[in-house]
Amino acid sequence: MTFSLVVMIEVLRAVAGLVLISTGLMIIFGMMRVINIAHGEFLMLGGYTVVMAGKAGVNPWIAMLVLAPIVVGLFGVLVERLFIRFFYGRMIDTLLATWGLSLFLMGFVTVVFGNTVTGVSVSLGSVDVGGLRVSGYSFFLIAVAVIILIATYLVLRHTKLGLIARGTMQNPGMAAALKINPSVVYMATFGIGAALTGLAGALLAPITGVVPTMGIAFVAQAFITVIAGGPAIITGTISAASLLGSVSQLTTFATTPVVGDVALLFVAVVLLRILPNGITGKFFRRSI
């Protein structure tokens, strides 16, 4: 009983982890259709922001929850203006360009910080679950993931900003006719996506450690989650993350984390064979 409770919490944590790494991509790729292969490096930059802030003596919680999203969000805006905006509507070129960006960032950070793992320590103690101890940080991650999802849903569904963003992505020409500057909307949306990614990277830093190549571990999972989710981005991300997170965590319990990762990717590929448009291509089609 207790053990199954702990397993459940761990499964939830895995799902929350997938949600965290995917929300930024859900906006940039799911909504804007910009294939950002450098997504993993945005996560990595979030992690390094925390490391840098820690060295400067900033409280780690402020660094994680405030500084990381701001820094990476601004970086996202910069990259969008200087680089990404030339590629809208040209998917293959975007893919190659952001891959170049990804390699460049990885190499650049390696030059600056060296190819070593930097630990980030924040402690939330541990919670006693019927005699077994579960890290408090797991609960924190689950809570943040839920808050991010609810906030994104509310903004997209119930605010004018969300309406403008969704409308512009659907039909930029019509949005422009209604006195909205699509270019600014694209920039802002990309920035928000990057900010969410930076936040996720900062939140995951205490678990994984920060290293220039940390993005590689996440980028495949994030993409496969968003793709498996399908066109309704939020519902899709939740359902895909739940399915894939459970599969990987349960497999991890039965075998090793590596096999868990492989199981995740394998299930996703098989899922795409059955549902080429993702989960929400078939179910929950009318949701966001």
Add this chain to the structure above:
Amino acid sequence: MMERSDRLATAAVVLVLVLMFGLPLYADPFQVMQLTLYVVLSIFALSLAFVWGVGGILCFGQGAFFGLGGYAFAIAAINFGDTTGACALALLVPALAAAALGYFMFYGRLNDVYLGVVTMVFSLIIWKLINSTAGPEWHIGAARLGGFNGIPSIPSLNWPGRPSDQLDPLQIFQVALGLLIVVYVTMKILKSSHYGRVAIAVRENETRAALLGYDVRFVKLLVFTFGGMIAGMAGGLYATYQAFIDPNVFSLEMSAKVLIWVMAGGLSTFLGPIIACIGLQYLALYLAENTVVNSQVVLGGILCVLVLALPSGIIPALQELALWTIARIRIAFRTRSEVALQDGAS
């Protein structure tokens, strides 16, 4: 059949490559050995040039097939003690893997971008798996997989069926060069054959090709499988040339490199990727030796600039530039002669 000019160009390329067989007689053995690597990687570049350029399939995980070929060769060669069977497996294993992956992708009707992501995920899966096999319990027969440490002391190629008759490095260079010529010519012939034309038709317009009665999924599967096999051949050669292989062949950098070569060389050609491969690989080596900058920074920068400035590739851009210059010279010449004529008339 190929067009006449195309046939002439192919013949010229083959002639140059054939002349290179004589290199071991004249050049410094060390340099010839280094050249082997370029030849092997050129075969790898050709594999993607075919899959992407002819078939229009953007494969982000071509490194996976290269690595599978290398690992298949290494494991088989260590187990058999003879490289004849190992060579066959280096072709067979990646071809089967490509066919299996291709079945899921093409029969699931995934389009360009999803295709790219799935192939990338595929190579990442293998990279993770192989990396975690460091312990002694991970072995296939006598060959230990070695995880991130890789597999050392892979036997050198030997004459078919004569394990004691190993080839020396210079002979391996000639074998690799021979294979490069065979692959290059085969691809040229395939491209202009009926099958190649069907593949190009599918690349240009899938719906139209399907409506004309071609099984689009099967055509793509064949192209992808063939490309996987050629990549595996390059991987096997790489393993035997280095006598060592590690999981980095499955890394994103490997797949990125080959993509950059093909892009830089020009998607529509086979010679371009070879030239770009040799040029960029030499540049990377030069930069690494002089430790000016990190190689990833350079690779990433090149890719960014290429996509921004020369989306069609360096070689086609140079061709265009050459044609443009000739046209300009002609115009200038003609106007000058016209002016001279008028002067003479007045």
